[in-house]
Amino acid sequence: AGVDFMRSSRGPLVLEVNASPGFGIEKITRRNVAKPIIEYIERNAKRQHKKDRVGA
Numbered sequence: 001a002g003v004d005f006m007r008s009s010r011g012p013l014v015l016e017v018n019a020s021p022g023f024g025i026e027k028i029t030r031r032n033v034a035k036p037i038i039e040y041i042e043r044n045a046k047r048q049h050k051k052d053r054v055g056a
């Protein structure tokens with residue numbers, strides 16, 4: 001997966017997650033660049049459960 005994120009005063013913000021990223025660096029380095037990024041987000045993301053209002 002590809003993840004676009006940016007730093008903010010509250011910490012990193014996830015902007016977008018793509019199923020098919022364009023990581024050309026992975027071909028050159030033969031390393032999975034996305035994996036440690038995803039693992040970091042999974043470890044550090046705050047889980048928020050928001051209730052949706054239906055019919056509002």
